[in-house]
Amino acid sequence: MKKSIRAHAAEVIDALQNQQSNLDALLRKHSVHLNPNDKKLLQSICYGICREWFHLEAIESQLLDKPLKARDQILSAIVRCGIFELGWMGSKEHAVVSEYVDVTVTEGRPWARGLVNAVLRQFIRKKSELKMERHSAQTLWNHPQWLIDAIQQSWPDHWERVLVENNVHPPMTLRVNRQKLDRDAYIETLTTQGIEAAPGSAPDSVRLAKPVPVQSLEGFAEGFVSVQDESSQWASIILHPQDHERILDACAAPGGKTCHLLEMSDSQVIALDVSEQRLSRIKENLVRLGLRAELIAADASHTESWWDQHEFDAVLLDLPCSATGVIRRHPDVRLMRSETSLRSLIGMQTMILDATWDTLKIGGRLLVTTCSILPQENQHQIRKFLERHGDAHLTTINGVPGLDTLYGTQHLPTHAGGDGFFYALLVKSEPTNNGVSA
Template identity: 40%
Template structure:
């Protein structure tokens, strides 16, 4: 199978059909039996999506007229070729010839693909200058998203946008029930793997180089998990105590669920709820690997009257559905698939779930609100509105040396101390 053609098929599902990159990769990569082939195709797909707006601008200047919608696979193939020439260390003649070879299913496109890629090689400097005047191409994000982030963070927005376009580091959460962080670091070093300790998170290590999880010592036995440092902070902030009843809302895929259990083995109970039964299975799988247990429930968090049966909880973690703009570097397809109109709908859903969860919190209990967003509308403004609506709620100040304090809660901007963009606010309920 031509690897460029395989990558183009995957990309056309994302760009043309609106499928997530993860789902598109999962449907096609298993057809490639060689590990190196899968890695190469995946790298191309992530690269094209990560740099889509810059590449699309180049392609627009290279084509005399736009391709028809039914030829989205050829557009994707052209983007694959341009990505190789601009960003990869692939020899130009190999990039062109192998990309052209992927046109066999549409012979008419062979000459077009060859001509476009060779013209790019001739005129790359002129094309770069033309695209430099296009703000969407220069900043490599859709215009509406540039405006949203600039409005929210006028001094930091360029740094945030640049961080979004960098591959994220691979962070590990050491299971302190099985080994100390120092012991696990020694295990890595003994196998020739280098990692750095994260001072502000007692469970976290950041690998110098990303690798397959199967290469991590003790992964199958539950000694360690992969989780961004910002997400690891949730368990410590929730601070569940022995004997507590804990509710984890929107729990899939279960990283925070597991971290809570690793930190506090003496809980009375932990209920992990997610609306997606398929994703909830990943919670069960992760807990099984880590030798942990929690009750799981596929249910709508916005309507607890259908499933809570009058239960009250001492600690609630609400990892609220959000735009995901803090994790674009991990999921670059967010830039293509998210729409500006989604924000208002997400804010309304967050408010609905937050209110529903509050009714499940026992007097004297603590609710931790979290998102992987950097938009104030989803974060500090959401909490301000909630506090105005609930006289029995008070904010519990988060004192930390990470992120930045906001009028409500604490915000981590993408790339800050190598973390994903994340927001936390801690709320206490009156007795």
């Protein structure tokens, strides 16, 4: 029997609860046989639930007489999906209740039909008061407490705005391929088609008033334009690639920055990523845009496995990070990360930084970027790097929107503008005889 869209939704939420995989991967897996409308509905339910995760959790625990057994956690996912549709999506009450009651059967828990029916009907009766009640910081901001604390400590003057921004829908931003046309011309084309668009902060960026399917964008298939957040676009602008330079993009997939570097210059880009599967997405982007790069599947921190000892003029290090600057795009980040996972990410970043520094020529520049807003991954990481490497110098970055810190520029997510992002530009100098830089 064909599985209902609501059964798919409950399974995605159950898998997220168990931290089996991330939201996008789960949606891809569950959407394989769905038509476009069902795909969209599944995505709206699951993205929406992630945005309201802690509030929904609190409502659910009020409505259940006693906690569910560990082996019946799928029922929690079923109830949560039902509550979200009834309370936030305005779906038809009768259809929602009866379909989620049926999901108990699909999921092998027919004995729970009455339970799900009773909980959802009770929610309908008390909806307004339950939606108003937000007794803890977690339910108020829909973030885990450790992350609220971390953001509050890191950004005492901005933390409330950051938490609000993390819960809004992000803008869709495009990067116009400057090799093929200029930004104003493309904005004009969009306007003629009735798509409202305006220039973004980064030189090639275009902000759309409303998201549209990429395939409907004029010239997308021909490589005139790509989707890329404007904060991410600043990375290649800051690195400022020059013709004939040999550039390493060390954490490159899916290739947004690799392609931007190549659109900006006639440089030789080596795009490296540890994930072979994700590397194939760089290939797709290069083909669509008519660009060429050398692709290597390897761990950047093990230079002996991939580096030919030929030094690079420039290195772009878009480090794997907590992704706390892009929670509005990936609302499940708030569930997948923890203080423990943060510590191991920081260790991995340190190893990649130290290893790739050795591949840079004297006088060369290395740009570190993350889509994190946590200083431990950003300013602190750079401060410690400078303490370890006497031949590294931090360069001032001008003209980029963001907060200047002692160890780089931090952009916090903004409603109409870019994602949360960090940039630090380092230049390598000649070491002196005692190993300290000149």
